[in-house]
Amino acid sequence: MSEDRKNYNYYLVREDILPESIIKTARVKELLAKGEASNVLEAVNKLGLARSTYYKYKDGVWPFFDAANLHIINVSLLLNHVSGVLSRVLNLVASLKANVLTINQSLPLHGVAYVTLSLSIEEMTVSVDEFLLALNKLEGVIRAEIVGKS
Structure with a gap:
């Protein structure tokens, strides 16, 4: 995690206006977290997302309702x-x-x-x-x- 991350602006955005690549990146992370895919390659293949696209966005995309952090x-x-x-x-x-x-x-x-x-x-x-x-x-x-x- 970058030290300057706290300087970023964050936005809450409705899913229906996001590009498909962002939505699929979030879903890859969900598949991995839920154990529905054993690795990134399996998850991106299930969703039809290029691995390079996942790696491009993975550090900047989080689901709003992240079960690991939401209480x-x-x-x-x-x-x-x-x-x-x-x-x-x-x-x-x-x-x-x-x-x-x-x-x-x-x-x-x-x-x-x-x-x-x-x-x-x-x-x-x-x-x-x-x-x-x-x-x-x-x-x-x-x-x-x-x-x-x-």
């Missing part, structure tokens, strides 16, 4: 101000084996409330992406997004 996420929610909505959210969190660390809720205005949850997800039974999909499908949840991780 706490912060979720921002916009909820309808209707009885039981926050309860459904918390029941989903508990059913997936995540643990609530903090809850911050604004006063409801115009029929909606902003809620921020800090969650420990070390034992969560689904991926963070699947968790977000489930949250966004709950009745009364207008929007759910990850706003931070540690």
Whole structure:
């Protein structure tokens, strides 16, 4: 790791706007981390990526949800101000084996409330992406997004 790495700017970018080579580089790293490929050559061959392309980008690409480092996420929610909505959210969190660390809720205005949850997800039974999909499908949840991780 380069000493001047701390001087870089970092960006959070949606996957659908990234070049295919960047996405495949991240997926190669995931295959290796999960043991679904035993070496770089096997992983790049599975994904149809040139080894040289992988080595070009590997030190600058990391998945946002790196299982080795992700333990706490912060979720921002916009909820309808209707009885039981926050309860459904918390029941989903508990059913997936995540643990609530903090809850911050604004006063409801115009029929909606902003809620921020800090969650420990070390034992969560689904991926963070699947968790977000489930949250966004709950009745009364207008929007759910990850706003931070540690």
